[in-house]
Amino acid sequence: xxxxxxxxxxxxxxxxxxxxxxxxxxxxxxxxxxxxxxxxxxxxxxxxxxxxxxxxxxxxxxxxxxxxxxxxxxxxxxxxxxxxxxxxxxxxxxxxxxxxxxxxxxxxxxxxxx
Amino acid sequence: xxxxxxxxxxxxxxxxxxxxxxxxxxxxxxxxxxxxxxxxxxxxxxxxxxxxxxxxxxxxxxxxxxxxxxxxxxxxxxxxxxxxxxxxxxxxxxxxxxxxxxxxxxxxxxxxxx
Numbered sequence: 001x002x003x004x005x006x007x008x009x010x011x012x013x014x015x016x017x018x019x020x021x022x023x024x025x026x027x028x029x030x031x032x033x034x035x036x037x038x039x040x041x042x043x044x045x046x047x048x049x050x051x052x053x054x055x056x057x058x059x060x061x062x063x064x065x066x067x068x069x070x071x072x073x074x075x076x077x078x079x080x081x082x083x084x085x086x087x088x089x090x091x092x093x094x095x096x097x098x099x100x101x102x103x104x105x106x107x108x109x110x111x112x113x114x
Numbered sequence: 115x116x117x118x119x120x121x122x123x124x125x126x127x128x129x130x131x132x133x134x135x136x137x138x139x140x141x142x143x144x145x146x147x148x149x150x151x152x153x154x155x156x157x158x159x160x161x162x163x164x165x166x167x168x169x170x171x172x173x174x175x176x177x178x179x180x181x182x183x184x185x186x187x188x189x190x191x192x193x194x195x196x197x198x199x200x201x202x203x204x205x206x207x208x209x210x211x212x213x214x215x216x217x218x219x220x221x222x223x224x225x226x227x228x
Contacts, residue, residue, distance in 0.1 A: 032214055043118075043205050043219025044157070089157065093215050100215045101170065102147075104157040 002027040004105040006090060012111045013080055021075040021108045023090030028103070032093035033066055033073050037086045038107065044089055048075075080112045116140045120206050120220035128228050132194040135223045137206030138187055146189045147207040147217060148174075148181055157205070163189065164211060196227045 004025045013019050023033070032051055036044035050057045050066045050073070057064045063076040077084050087107040094101045119138040127133055139146050148160040161181035162170040171181060178197070183189045193200055203224050207217035 034216065041221075043207070043222055044217075045219070046216045049214055049216060100211075101159070101162070102215050102217065103159070104149075106156040 004028070004090065004092060004103060006088075006105045007108040010109040010111065012113060015080060015082060015112050015114050017080055019077040019080045019084065019110055019112070021088050021090075021110065023073040023075070023105055025071050025092060025105075028071075028092050028094060030092035031095040031100075033064075034091040034093060034102070035062075035064060035073075035075050036089045036091060036104075038089060039086050044104075047088075049093075077110075082112045082114050085111050116218075118206055118208050118218055118220035120204075120223050122223055123221060124224045124226075126226045126228065127196055129197055130195040131227075132192065133196045133200075133225060133227075135191045135204055135206075135225075137189040137191075137208075137220060139189065139206070139208030140218055141187070143208035143210055143218070145209045145211055145215070145217075146183060147209075148189070148191050149205040149207065150202045151205060151222070152202045160191070160204075193225075196225075198227045201225055201227050 006023050034049045035047045038044040048064050050064050052068050061078045065074045087109045089107045090105040092103045121136045144165050146163040149157050151157045160174040163183050166183040180192045203222045205219050205222045207219040209217045
């Protein structure tokens with residue numbers, strides 16, 4: 001069956017450390033993989049996109065890797081800050097013949113402790 | 115500051131009543147998505163429109179849910195009759211097909227069916 005999994009438990013890390021979030025999928029072949037951030041009471045906000053033929057993408061303190069062999073993406077936040085505390089969602093962009101379909105993972109809750 | 119606008123933000127209704135949620139996508143965007151988010155199921159795609167035409171509503175319970183785009187500035191999601199299991203946060207998102215399906219979400223409608 002098709003499945004997207006993210007860190008099953010909430011992640012708590014100390015301020016200044018690097019947070020690493022995992023997104024694993026089975027029986028999908030995404031053309032792109034996206035990461036979103038969601039704060040309580042708000043809609044998700046787009047952060048980064050990585051293509052299937054890219055290994056790594058960076059944006060400021062964020063880094064995303066994409067391994068299509070392992071069917072896994074890692075999302076890193078370096079020098080984490082309390083303001084980074086949120087839920088992070090990965091999303092697979094599945095190219096179909098007539099349209100793209102984006103499927104979201106369940107999300108990982110990150111808490112950065114001062 | 116372009117944003118997706120959803121109304122109402124909160125809705126409490128009784129079982130059996132009709133519920134209508136509205137979404138104003140970002141001007142110029144040609145794709146609109148409706149999602150439902152619950153703790154148990156995460157973010158589920160209900161319907162997807164491109165250039166106002168419905169492309170995918172396979173995630174939507176057909177007997178009670180309907181989604182339309184009367185014009186490019188308005189998308190609606192109706193539930194009739196509503197049931198307690200419909201209680202969730204409903205998000206609308208818009209995007210551009212030329213922009214890798216990056217989605218811009220509204221703040222959501224929190225629906226409680228008693």
